Amino acid sequence: MCGIVGYIGYRDAYPIVIKGLHRLEYRGYDSAGVALIDKDIKVYKKAGKVSDLEEFAKGVNLHGTIGMGHTRWATHGAPSDRNSHPHSSGDRRLTIIHNGIIENYAVIKETLLAKGHIFLSDTDTEVLIHLVEDIQKETGLDLREAVRVALNKVVGAYAIVIMSSDDPDQLIAARKGSPLVIGVGEGEYFIASDATPIVEYTKNVIYLNDNEIAYIRRNDLLIKNIDNTVQTPYIHELDLKLEMLEKGGYDHFMLKEIYEQPRSIRDCMRGRIYPKIGKVQLGGIKEYTEKLKNVDRIIIVACGTSWHAGLVGEYLIEEYARVPVEVEYASEFRYRNPIITEKDLVIAISQSGETADTMAAIELAKEKGATIFGVCNVVGASIPRITHAGVYTHAGPEIGVASTKAFTAQVTVLTLIAFYIAQQRGTITQSKLIELLTELNEIPELVEKALGSNEHVQQIAEKFKDSRNCLFLGRGSSFPVALEGALKLKEISYIHAEGYPAAEMKHGPIALIDEEMPVVFIATKHSSYEKVISNIQEVKARKGKVIAIVTEGDTDVKAMADYVVEIPQTDEAFVPLLATIPLQLISYHIAVMRGCNVDQPRNLAKSVTVE
Numbered sequence: 001m002c003g004i005v006g007y008i009g010y011r012d013a014y015p016i017v018i019k020g021l022h023r024l025e026y027r028g029y030d031s032a033g034v035a036l037i038d039k040d041i042k043v044y045k046k047a048g049k050v051s052d053l054e055e056f057a058k059g060v061n062l063h064g065t066i067g068m069g070h071t072r073w074a075t076h077g078a079p080s081d082r083n084s085h086p087h088s089s090g091d092r093r094l095t096i097i098h099n100g101i102i103e104n105y106a107v108i109k110e111t112l113l114a115k116g117h118i119f120l121s122d123t124d125t126e127v128l129i130h131l132v133e134d135i136q137k138e139t140g141l142d143l144r145e146a147v148r149v150a151l152n153k154v155v156g157a158y159a160i161v162i163m164s165s166d167d168p169d170q171l172i173a174a175r176k177g178s179p180l181v182i183g184v185g186e187g188e189y190f191i192a193s194d195a196t197p198i199v200e201y202t203k204n205v206i207y208l209n210d211n212e213i214a215y216i217r218r219n220d221l222l223i224k225n226i227d228n229t230v231q232t233p234y235i236h237e238l239d240l241k242l243e244m245l246e247k248g249g250y251d252h253f254m255l256k257e258i259y260e261q262p263r264s265i266r267d268c269m270r271g272r273i274y275p276k277i278g279k280v281q282l283g284g285i286k287e288y289t290e291k292l293k294n295v296d297r298i299i300i301v302a303c304g305t306s307w308h309a310g311l312v313g314e315y316l317i318e319e320y321a322r323v324p325v326e327v328e329y330a331s332e333f334r335y336r337n338p339i340i341t342e343k344d345l346v347i348a349i350s351q352s353g354e355t356a357d358t359m360a361a362i363e364l365a366k367e368k369g370a371t372i373f374g375v376c377n378v379v380g381a382s383i384p385r386i387t388h389a390g391v392y393t394h395a396g397p398e399i400g401v402a403s404t405k406a407f408t409a410q411v412t413v414l415t416l417i418a419f420y421i422a423q424q425r426g427t428i429t430q431s432k433l434i435e436l437l438t439e440l441n442e443i444p445e446l447v448e449k450a451l452g453s454n455e456h457v458q459q460i461a462e463k464f465k466d467s468r469n470c471l472f473l474g475r476g477s478s479f480p481v482a483l484e485g486a487l488k489l490k491e492i493s494y495i496h497a498e499g500y501p502a503a504e505m506k507h508g509p510i511a512l513i514d515e516e517m518p519v520v521f522i523a524t525k526h527s528s529y530e531k532v533i534s535n536i537q538e539v540k541a542r543k544g545k546v547i548a549i550v551t552e553g554d555t556d557v558k559a560m561a562d563y564v565v566e567i568p569q570t571d572e573a574f575v576p577l578l579a580t581i582p583l584q585l586i587s588y589h590i591a592v593m594r595g596c597n598v599d600q601p602r603n604l605a606k607s608v609t610v611e
């Protein structure tokens, strides 16, 4: 939620900041702003996209070698020019950008109002910068100390950057609960919510930890924690290539990411599976082999698409490793009083590794003594740093807000985890593992083949682009695929869609079916095939329009469905990896045909760092 960029060095800051904001726009895109120091602080901000800000700032003085920028996803105060960041202190000396939520802002604001502060926005952020100003006025503290004192008074999550006209050779950055990366160059530093705005300038980065404050000058970086103890930062080398952040000839990032799946699934399996000898190797969790042998229960926590991947994981882990699995929405889990013991293993799944609810669920489970594994995509994000162990999905940067390649990579990792645990516990035979891994190894080619249905899917999309509702139905591990198909359609095309276990249809949703209602079935030739056929007949009997995802060569479903999309034959365990592909494509094409903003759907942001 919200992207922040900062620069201090010898180059013009504005182009760096604007380019960085474009890269971070996936985090929020309802308004944007920049602040530059050129003798004094200049602030330009505007409701709308980063491109609207650029248009607005054309022709004004954009000089300055220190600058910062913000792209917003509104929490406190509607998207508007005045609520856009940066925000300034009453005396205009101080300026701030902020990602996160100051939970006790109302109480602080009341005190400041009583002292005569005047606020120009509805945001919690403006309250924080007024608090810093107030502390300086009351105590005479220098800016560094005043920021530290202020941060000790606020409750909530933040990643902030502050600049001051009193000390125009310094940026102050701090984090608690919201990510912040510092790029280390020669005589220059970069600050950003993630490494994507930094990678073209330097590969050396420092991931700021919670409760750390960085005092940054052109040739000097000092990091202290909020209690004033000096920290020794660790400089990481980025493994990120610039071309990963470009559209590469595709119209949208989402389409590029859909087409990247053969590669991303292959990368996710690389060095981890040995089909010939029937072995799975997961370096990130190997220290926990004993734990896995004796684990009584696994709890998966996640949100959104990652939660759907967790549901697929439940089927696979229970089927092969024979360990009971519970899949929980992180947001519900954290506010219950869940029964968790030291014997439990919690697997937290998150593409971004920054989702606030998932992080809180991890902290809760940790307090209760559980072992926590992370399944994350963004290397160095917060979740991999607070979990005991984990497995990266290695899907590469996912920029489209709608998750596609991250989902299939998560499912792939969970498949590997299921086989790994099964191997440790002896619940799978060597020959079965050889057979499954041999087939899994072929999945990237089969995904490639499934992508071949694109044009056909586009024609189907044309027929249903004006639908107002849609049902997605599947059984077994195709039920979470149905949920994921429905989520994709709602989030990018704004068509109301529901995913259901196919058998549940009779318990309510069947009432919705009429000749207007498209019903997407995942009807592959596996264990529930006959049952799903009965469900299709029930829909057809009520004149619903059936679009079925079927196994290549199927004739039975073809005879009764209105439209079919074939996917290659595979073992039931791997159907989610293939059946997801046409569902992603259908949502993509419908959204494009409806003129929707595919990569940046309304009201959404890629990483939800607020609860």
Ligand code: M6R
Pocket (backbone or CB within 6 Å): 303, 304, 305, 306, 349, 350, 351, 352, 353, 354, 355, 358, 401, 402, 403, 404, 487, 491, 604, 606, 607, 608
């Ligand atoms: O980064 P995470 O995987 O933790 O994010 C969880 C959800 O916010 C995310 O999957 C969301 O549902 C996507 N927009 C789905 O496409």
